[in-house]
Amino acid sequence: MLLNLLTKEEKFYFIDLLVKVISVDGTTNEMEMQIINKLKYEMGDDALRYRKSNLSLEKLIDYFATKPKVTKNLVFLNLLSASLADEFYSVEEHFLLEQIQNSLEIPRKKRTELVKAVYADRDLREKVKRIISE
Incomplete structure (x- = not known):
C-alpha cells in the first residue's frame, strides 16, 4: 500500500526487510512469494x-529507524499487511514485527490504527469482488 512513495533505495531495502520478515519462520512458500511479487509490482x-543487498536484519531495521515518521509508518504498514495476508499465524513473525515496531518507535496506538487499515483494505477488496461477481 502506497509503496510508490518510497525512494528507490528505500524500496530496495524494504524488499530485503520484507523477505527477512516473511521467511523468519522458515523457507518462503508460494503464497508468500506472491505477496512479495505483488508488493514489488x-x-x-x-x-x-x-x-538483493547483503545487509543483516538488524542493519535493515536500523536503516529505517533513521527515516521520517511517514516512511516508518508506511514500511511498518506494509510489513503488517504482508504478515497478515496469509492464513497462517507465525509466532516468529509476530515477535519480529514487535521488534521492528519498537525499533521504529511506532506507538501501540499507531500499530492498532495500521492493523485496522490493513483489515479495512482487505474488507473493501472482498466487498468489491462480491459486487462485481453478482
Whole structure:
C-alpha cells in the first residue's frame, strides 16, 4: 500500500526487510512469494532493477529507524499487511514485527490504527469482488 512513495533505495531495502520478515519462520512458500511479487509490482519500475543487498536484519531495521515518521509508518504498514495476508499465524513473525515496531518507535496506538487499515483494505477488496461477481 502506497509503496510508490518510497525512494528507490528505500524500496530496495524494504524488499530485503520484507523477505527477512516473511521467511523468519522458515523457507518462503508460494503464497508468500506472491505477496512479495505483488508488493514489488506496486513499487513500479524501480522494483525491476532490484538487487538483493547483503545487509543483516538488524542493519535493515536500523536503516529505517533513521527515516521520517511517514516512511516508518508506511514500511511498518506494509510489513503488517504482508504478515497478515496469509492464513497462517507465525509466532516468529509476530515477535519480529514487535521488534521492528519498537525499533521504529511506532506507538501501540499507531500499530492498532495500521492493523485496522490493513483489515479495512482487505474488507473493501472482498466487498468489491462480491459486487462485481453478482
